[in-house]
Amino acid sequence: MFHLSPLRLGTLALLFAGALFSAFASGYAGLEILTEILILAILVIALDMVAGFGGMVSLCHGALMGAGAYAFAMAGMSLGLPVWAAMLFAVLFTGAVGWIIGAICAGSHGIYFIMVTLAFGQMGYALVFESPFFGGDDGLAGLARPDLSALGIDLNRSRAFALYCLAALVLVALAAAQILRSGLGRALVGIRDNERRMRALGLTVWRTKAHLFGLSGMIAGLAGVLAAQHVMYISPGLMAWTVSGEALVVVILGGLGTFVGPILGAAAFVVLRHEIGALTPYWHLVVGLILIAVVMSRANGLFGFVEGRLARLAARRTAKADAPHREPRDA
Amino acid sequence: MDFGFWLFQTLNALQLSMLLFLLSVGLTVIFGLMHFVNLAHGALYAVGAYVAATVAGMVGYWAGLLVAPLIVAELGLLLYWLLIRRMRQSGPMAQVLVTFGLIFVLLDLTRIIWGDIALGIEVPDLLSGRIEIGGVTYPVYRLFIIALGAAIFAALALVLAHTQIGAMIRAGVDNDQMAACLGINVERLFLLVFCIGCALAGLAGAVAAPVLSVTPDMGLKILIPTLIVVVIGGLGSLWGAMAGSLIFGFVQTFGAVLMPGLASVLIYALLAAVLILRPAGLFPARG
16 A cells, blocks of 8 residues: 655655755756656656556556647647646646556556557557658657746746756655545555455456556656656657656666655666766666666665665564564564 | 559568568567567567678678577577576566666667677678569569568478477467476476577578668667567467568558558557457467
């Protein structure tokens, strides 16, 4: 069941303080990296919701993010909606797409689920890539950021934009925690642990999965909107399956289903990419080796490893206090 | 759109299908026998193409065609001992992730060894030039690809249906625990199949090298079509791999000519439909 332990809350507070500090302390390059981290963090929260808490390992979240970006661009350019309305439209559109994909895929499990979501993601990619309506291979340029000049904020400056993304991330994290804490989220975790039992309890399993996938899609769509506003340009590359794969890698490196871990993973991933990318052009080699090592070590990512260790330590201590001769329990 | 047009496109479709068949047959039988998802299969194909290009540049085309499968099979053996043996008991997600990491590693290793520039490879005199059939002139090399794919399919079908080792493989795919109880060393059988699958991936790379340019990301590009073929055809089945390859080759080729702009969408829609209506694929290996 979803629970924000003191360790998780503390880490979240630390991460927030760190992001706030670097938003004010860093220069242009640092702010660009920070913004990248914040947007990736929103995407991986969306992915962790379905993959970590629902057992639905999705390989289409990159495409959902791209769908959000394209919906935002098209709503602004073709429908002529103002920026805020276009953002809302994009989030709702991606949520609807996510709901439909979730409803269709609800019956698939394991490797088949991964494959169907991959197929849907690639379908979107092919649609955008081959259609001149969406700008095709060239992408679309000239996207607008929201105008907050009424509040005295100029979002075209990178510090203001980083803070805007941070605000979005905090809102998303609060919303995701609320969703996972609700009856819907608990039902989802129940499905992950034992789908047949939940069905026997009278739950309409596919509907729970679809609802969660839709909500996750909305969050991924928001990440797409922010990514589009960040670089003010979108291309089909945003929807390639490797983007979904990388998001999954971030979730795994951080700690699947730990809520905090993926956010930590996003920060580590982007910083490492920039640091190693500056040293060698072969950054993928390093990340590949790290990924293999983490998965083969059977630890649940960075955060899962720390959490497991601390829990074992605490269990050993209570076991000792209770009965000194008893074997320490495994947590 | 006369007869010549249809014949020409049919040959194109067949050539693409056979290339995909060489790749997907290894992947599908590996999955069927050991339930192992090897996303790095495409990367092995790229390695095969590079090895073939290098050897062909030094010794000649036929040597490259022969050496590439052997080297890739060796690489597969190495991967088996280092990684895959330990991943047998893990869930599908761990396997997907480890082999996804392996894609990254192999991609950058090929870039380190061979650089980023695309390599070309010369076709031997015997297979160069064009030949006239049914009123259209068609490159001989592409006919060679079709023939090679068909020959490999026939050989594999014969081995699977009429030899003892084929019977053991079929038993292993059908029920590996029961096969092990009957005294079949399923693990060794799997290793054999894995090496053959890797060798076929290397062969596909060597065969594709003169047609497509040899670049580091060629494995990444072919991976998704291969997975689609395997999933449409049904995991673990030789006939499924052939059927899936043909479906993909024809839909892709004729879609690109008759409905440009919709060909790829058509493929993915087909895949989604198959997965939803017949989740085990069209020709599943298990009854």
